[in-house]
Amino acid sequence: MGRTLTFKIFRYNPNKDNDSPQVESYQMEETQRLNVFTALNTLRETQASDLMFDFVCRAGICGSCGMMINGRPTLACRTLTSDLPETIELYPLPFFKLLGDLSVDTGIWFREMAEKVESWIHTQEEFDPQATEERMDNDIANKIYEAERCIECGCCLAGCATVQVYPDFLGAAGLNRIGRLMNDPRDQRGDQEWFELVSTESGVFGCIGMMACDDVCPKDLPLLEVFSYIRRKLSKIELSK
Amino acid sequence: MPINTELYPEEETHHNQASDAYQKAKKALRDERISGFTGVFLALFMWGHMLFVSSILTGEQTFNFIADLFEHTWLAQITIILITIVFFVHFVTASRKIPRGLRDRKKIIKLGKSIKGSKNRWNQEITSDIRLRNHSETILWIWQVRSGMAILILGSIHLFIVGTDILQRSLGGAGITALESTGRVGSGLWLLYVALLICVEFHAGVGLYRFAVKWWIGKQLPLVGKVTRRKTHLVEQFILIFFIIIGIVTLAVLAGLIDPPLESLMADVLGNSI
Ligand code: HEM
Ligand code: HEM
Ligand code: SF4
Numbered sequence: 463m464g465r466t467l468t469f470k471i472f473r474y475n476p477n478k479d480n481d482s483p484q485v486e487s488y489q490m491e492e493t494q495r496l497n498v499f500t501a502l503n504t505l506r507e508t509q510a511s512d513l514m515f516d517f518v519c520r521a522g523i524c525g526s527c528g529m530m531i532n533g534r535p536t537l538a539c540r541t542l543t544s545d546l547p548e549t550i551e552l553y554p555l556p557f558f559k560l561l562g563d564l565s566v567d568t569g570i571w572f573r574e575m576a577e578k579v580e581s582w583i584h585t586q587e588e589f590d591p592q593a594t595e596e597r598m599d600n601d602i603a604n605k606i607y608e609a610e611r612c613i614e615c616g617c618c619l620a621g622c623a624t625v626q627v628y629p630d631f632l633g634a635a636g637l638n639r640i641g642r643l644m645n646d647p648r649d650q651r652g653d654q655e656w657f658e659l660v661s662t663e664s665g666v667f668g669c670i671g672m673m674a675c676d677d678v679c680p681k682d683l684p685l686l687e688v689f690s691y692i693r694r695k696l697s698k699i700e701l702s703k
Numbered sequence: 704m705p706i707n708t709e710l711y712p713e714e715e716t717h718h719n720q721a722s723d724a725y726q727k728a729k730k731a732l733r734d735e736r737i738s739g740f741t742g743v744f745l746a747l748f749m750w751g752h753m754l755f756v757s758s759i760l761t762g763e764q765t766f767n768f769i770a771d772l773f774e775h776t777w778l779a780q781i782t783i784i785l786i787t788i789v790f791f792v793h794f795v796t797a798s799r800k801i802p803r804g805l806r807d808r809k810k811i812i813k814l815g816k817s818i819k820g821s822k823n824r825w826n827q828e829i830t831s832d833i834r835l836r837n838h839s840e841t842i843l844w845i846w847q848v849r850s851g852m853a854i855l856i857l858g859s860i861h862l863f864i865v866g867t868d869i870l871q872r873s874l875g876g877a878g879i880t881a882l883e884s885t886g887r888v889g890s891g892l893w894l895l896y897v898a899l900l901i902c903v904e905f906h907a908g909v910g911l912y913r914f915a916v917k918w919w920i921g922k923q924l925p926l927v928g929k930v931t932r933r934k935t936h937l938v939e940q941f942i943l944i945f946f947i948i949i950g951i952v953t954l955a956v957l958a959g960l961i962d963p964p965l966e967s968l969m970a971d972v973l974g975n976s977i
């Protein structure tokens with residue numbers, strides 16, 4: 463207790479004429495179990511009324527509050543200041559469209575991704591609201607559940623060096639989504655369709671295995687396991703043709 | 704009867720193996736396989752290579768015997784041609800992933816350093832609610848590219864030197880001999896070999912680790928159980944250190960700095976069997 467924290471925060475509003483990126487310092491007293499999200503709110507109430515940043519759930523569920531905290535992408539609401547030294551440097555996530563200060567628009571990217579991978583169950587079957595739900599193998603259900611835990615925070619993309627350089631690359635969140643649908647027996651897309659979608663340089667072979675996504679994902683998704691599953695599956699598809 | 708579909712988008716009407724998309728996807732998979740397998744092949748070759756070169760540890764006779772055996776049976780000649788081809792194929796396919804622009808390469812370095820360096824800019828207790836993992840593989844990739852470039856130059860020189868030796872043997876010369884090898888290593892070429900050794904072992908070590916993670920992580924294998932990053936990384940570190948130590952000792956013998964440490968052992972074996 464009793465520490466005085468110094469926040470060095472990236473400030474820039476791209477919509478304001480003649481604004482240029484700079485870092486501003488703010489100081490505040492640390493309180494018990496203070497997290498970065500609460501600290502930012504206090505700063506906005508007391509010192510920087512125009513500070514822009516995002517949050518909704520403050521519980522690591524909505525994925526809005528991703529930012530670079532002392533050099534790595536993670537969720538502000540899940541970061542206790544007691545895990546950090548007295549100086550805390552905050553930058554917006556790279557790669558995404560900057561809305562201002564610490565706020566980025568991850569939605570644009572995730573929407574485009576969802577359209578590219580046609581992120582819905584492709585089926586011709588008529589939906590019958592009266593029917594009992596179809597049974598699913600437990601292993602598959604678990605795999606799908608694991609993938610569904612993604613909160614679209616964008617940390618895996620902000621941490622991936624490849625996606626910074628090849629913006630078409632679907633990144634960890636995109637490949638995870640594909641893996642989720644490939645695993646789903648209700649999705650009727652055939653081998654050929656999957657092959658054309660993922661066996662590409664913007665699909666799984668765009669990944670050069672830097673493993674940052676796996677290390678920074680705040681929800682600890684087994685991302686690398688999804689990639690290796692996709693790789694082996696594509697290999698099998700190709701060999702069986 | 705086939706009907707005319709030229710007015711309609713290809714991806715809707717040509718879902719077959721002749722479609723552009725399928726051919727492109729096939730090429731992407733092929734490139735990835737080639738760069739991966741040539742890399743693994745080279746790494747395996749380097750293990751065998753180290754075994755043969757380190758035969759100098761047991762004295763010049765063994766070294767000469769092995770060199771002679773390979774040249775006599777044309778294995779050396781075949782291998783050097785094969786390896787040179789694989790070497791360049793790997794170089795071409797693996798470097799398709801290296802960004803051409805300097806700005807892009809700087810971005811990778813900057814992000815990699817930022818996440819790696821964040822280890823010192825956080826002070827988490829072991830008991831922290833949310834333990835963050837350390838991350839260094841992005842920077843390791845940068846060093847893989849750098850070491851790869853060094854291998855391209857140093858390895859080509861080396862292949863040229865031993866290639867000339869082997870060629871001379873085919874034309875009736877002496878070929879690779881302990882005398883020749885110690886001569887050139889001792890006269891300053893050791894510098895090149897130390898650099899090449901470190902680059903190759905590092906590059907191959909990280910490469911094998913990455914290859915294993917890319918294709919097998921999460922898979923249940925017999926004996927080792929589930930493949931994890933931790934296990935693969937440990938194996939990689941062990942191999943790396945093992946081969947660098949053997950390589951350095953071998954170079955010290957070749958450079959004439961120390962006597963072959965296993966010579967007496969060999970003498971015992973030969974003495975007993977003759
Ligand atoms: C000719 C110079 C070389 C260059 C420029 C080079 C470059 C590269 C690059 C950039 C990668 C990363 C590819 C990727 O992540 O997709 C790579 C991977 C690899 N390299 Fe090399 N390399 C060279 C020589 C070698 C040699 C001599 C060996 C063996 C001793 C080797 C073994 C490997 C392995 C095992 C991989 C991993 C393949 C994978 O992850 O799919 N390389 N190389
Ligand atoms: C068929 C092809 C090859 C042959 C016949 C061969 C042969 C030899 C020989 C005879 C030496 C002892 C030093 C000398 O005589 O100059 C040596 C050392 C060495 N070679 Fe090769 N080599 C081959 C391919 C390669 C390749 C592709 C690489 C890696 C790119 C490589 C890396 C090294 C290294 C690092 C050393 C030093 C060994 C040590 O540290 O103990 N060689 N090689
Ligand atoms: S995979 Fe992880 S890091 Fe990436 S968006 Fe989902 S929750 Fe965030």
Ligand code: SF4
Binds near residue numbers: 622671675
């Ligand atoms: S493994 Fe590396 S290259 Fe692949 S998606 Fe993750 S961070 Fe990007």
Ligand code: FES
Binds near residue numbers: 528540
């Ligand atoms: S505010 Fe919802 S994840 Fe942080």
